[in-house]
Amino acid sequence: MKSLLANIKITVDEKVYLKDPESSVKGQQIIQTSILLIDELGLESFTFKKLAERIGTTEATIYRYFESKHTLLVYLISWYWNWLEYRLVFATSNIASAEDRLKIAIHILSGKIENDANFAHISEVALQRIVIAESAKAYLTKEVDTDNKHGFFLSYKRLCKRISNIIQEINPDYKYPDSLVSTVAESAHYQIFFSQHLPSLTNINDSKQSQLEEFLTDLVFKAIEK
Amino acid sequence: MKSLLANIKITVDEKVYLKDPESSVKGQQIIQTSILLIDELGLESFTFKKLAERIGTTEATIYRYFESKHTLLVYLISWYWNWLEYRLVFATSNIASAEDRLKIAIHILSGKIENDANFAHISEVALQRIVIAESAKAYLTKEVDTDNKHGFFLSYKRLCKRISNIIQEINPDYKYPDSLVSTVAESAHYQIFFSQHLPSLTNINDSKQSQLEEFLTDLVFKAIEK
DNA sequence: GAAACATAATAGTATTACTATAGTTATTAA
């Protein structure tokens, strides 16, 4: 299986970077190390200077790949959504029942992640923690409209639309498929965050990952029931 | 009505500030102007220096009230949640039916706001925009656990618990009342944000505020149905 | 072997998020 997928590559829209980090060893180091460092320090304390030091290069080099810390974050998050979409497409192909496909989608959205051997330089586990804790900061800015015009959020929108389509297959009369999907996708993140840091806001137990999936599956299927 | 409530005051836990901004004219100016300025510039571009200039004072004065930009944000958000709680308690008193009380709660969570004449120095409309666009940044930090120990999120937790209790009254067997409430509260915010900036992620129309309420009411009542 | 490119090294800028200190004005208490 591993070798079969060896030449799969998750690509991110080229508007997000100045130079494709997948195209060089330095670029891959930047991605790999930035994931570990943002996870470790949090976005606020993460700087290109610290990243450069850890890689053994200088800020200038990193700025040849990414215009800013913000676009690097957008890159990482886009990569994550593209990876989820790839897993979703893979897991739902040849499955006739829309209900089953929707269950798989919710499983993937709420799922505990394992590092994917197909992408050795990416720690998906750390990346998921970044997406949980930092992804809202990618769009909650005054620049959201121009960023959106540049296609910075296409990966997320594409994944959501794919799941929304499954819902419409099941119940074409349900009026809020897009809202339901974005609600579930966002909820999956901060329910995990709450369970770890503000547990009174959730009934999900940090260690029992299946509860989140149950909560969301129940929510979605009841909402779209005819 | 206005005069009846003239002596009502929303208070924020004293751990959030160094000196109570409600206790002086300067303090009230700080609150009033910071709401307008954060709304205008966004949290990232907002600085104490700009705030001081607009008020006609210096940074030092503002630092006597708030330790940092972060605690000022926590103050504003706490004030907002306390204000919602006060409106919720007011609107649900003497209403016997738990279902009706839950509907009111969802209405308030998803509701379009009008400025409240009882608190002249606070623009609730601008404050709601701040809560929508910036409140996640108050807890999505590496300091969330210490902030939580200091009680920075008590207002939000108290409001959520109150609504969660209504749900438990309606269906004591429902397993995820707290998760459902925090999901709805968060969803109410970013569905509005999405409708304005990333409309493909939602079916809610920016101008039709009743859709959001309908979406959330439907979601909640179906979820907790026996 | 020259041109083109990637990276490194170094320096510099405007701004931020504060801290420190001294002086001025307003409030309160004896």
Add this chain to the structure above:
DNA sequence: TTAATAACTATAGTAATACTATTATGTTTC
């Protein structure tokens, strides 16, 4: 009324941030 105290203003300073700019050095590639 005076003296003490608190609130506020003015000014200066610091370390760090998020970049930009320039020049030098090595490395491919035609």
